[in-house]
Amino acid sequence: MNPLIELDQLGLDPAAKIQVAAMIQSLLDQASQQAAVLQTKDAEIKRKDLKIDALTFELARLRRIQFGAKNE
Numbered sequence: 338m339n340p341l342i343e344l345d346q347l348g349l350d351p352a353a354k355i356q357v358a359a360m361i362q363s364l365l366d367q368a369s370q371q372a373a374v375l376q377t378k379d380a381e382i383k384r385k386d387l388k389i390d391a392l393t394f395e396l397a398r399l400r401r402i403q404f405g406a407k408n409e
Contacts, residue, residue, distance in 0.1 A: 344354050344361075 344358060347354075349357065
């Protein structure tokens with residue numbers, strides 16, 4: 338569905354049609370920019386989650402070494 342094609346069906350005068358088309362294009366540009374920002378933030382969250390998982394695993398391993406079963 339292309340909103341710019343559907344403008345012809347509204348019966349607007351040419352000046353209003355141009356103005357509406359510009360607003361629609363502006364909104365589409367904003368949406369694509371926000372999608373790019375969200376994608377960057379998602380990648381950052383994934384990277385941080387992987388780091389947390391690695392540190393949690395390392396902490397568990399060090400705790401096993403330090404507090405593991407002792408043969409006494």
